[in-house]
Amino acid sequence: MLNSNAWKRHEPRAHFPIFSNMENHIDITLQEPLPVSIRKMGAPIYHWLKKRKGIVETLRDYRLLLANPPYKFRGIFVDRNGKMLAEGELPGHYKAGDYFVCNVNEWLKNQGKSMVDGTFILIANHGRPDLFNSSPGNVSLRVIGKETIAGYRTGFFCRPLNDGKKHYGFTGLNPQIEVNHQAIASLIFINHSSNPSYDQVANPTVRLYRNHTDYIEASFGEIPAHSAKERTILEIFPNAADFLSESNQLGFSVTSLKGASLASLHVLRRPDAELLSIEHSRPAYPNIVKYF
Secondary structure, eight states, rough: OTTTSSSSSOOOOOEEEOOOSSSSEEEEEOOOOOOHHHHHHHHHHHHHHHSSSSSHHHHHHHHHHHHHHEEEEEEEETTTTTTEEEEEEEEEEEEETOOOEEHHHHHHHHHTOOOOOOEEEEEEEEOOOTTTSSSSEEEEEEEEOOOOOEEEEEEBOOSSSSSSSOOOEEEEEEEEBBBBSEEEEEEEEEEEOOOOTTTOOOEEEEESSSSSSSSEEEOOBBBTTTTHHHHHHHOOTTTHHHHGGGTTTTEEEEEEEEEEOOOEEEEETTTTTEEEEEEOOOOOGGGGGOOO
C-alpha cells in the first residue's frame, strides 16, 4: 500500500511494468505549450464559475499559465505484491523541449534496493501550462534484453480513476494471441488508481477465442492495488495450444472486470521467455475481423 500523500491530485503520473532480468529505461521529451490566448486565460475562471475547480486549483492554473515553472519528477517502485519498495525525487529541473530519461535499474540501485519485477510510477509536479493537469508529453518505456529491445509509449494522467467516481468496469481486447514455436503471448494488467490509498484487489476474467463463437474462460488471478501482474496464455490456459490448433495457433482474448478499471499491455515472448514485444492495448475492434 502506498502512502496517502504519495502524490497530489493535480500531479500527472504514469505506471510502467518493470522487468528484473532486463534494463528498463523511461524517457520523455517535454512538449512546448501553445501561446497564451484570451481563451486560455479565461478557462480557469470559467471552470471555477462552473464549480469544476476550487479557488486554490484556479490560482494554481493561473500560476502555470503565467509563470510556466519547470518540471520536476519523482518515482515510486511497487513490487508485484503491491508493496512499495522505494520512492524518491529524480534529479533535474526541465522545461519544454528538454529530454528526460530514467534508468529504473540504476535508480533502484541508488535507492539501496535489489532489482525485482514490479511497477514504476513516474510522477510530474504539474501538467502542460496550457492544458493544466494534462500529460506534459508522451512518455516511453524501453526494455533492453540480451538480444532484443521492446517498448511502448503512453501518457500521464490525472483524471479520477478507480476512486469511486468514474470507472465501474473494464473490458480489454488483445486482438492477436499466439501460441507456437516462435512466440507465446502474455497479458499484463496494472491495477492503478488516482488515489494513493486505493487498496482494492482486482481479479479479472479472461476469455480466449479461436473464432467469434468458440472460447474458453479462466480467472487471470489477483492483482494487488498499484501493482502489475503478467501471465502467459499457457499459464492462464494450460490447454491453449490444443484449443487453438484449429485456428493455426492464433486467437484473441477478451478480459473483463467489474468494479474497477485496469491498464492493459500485450506481450510476446520467445519460448525461452526472452521478451520480443510489448504494446499498450488501445486496439481498434476491426483488428479481430479476420478471425470471424
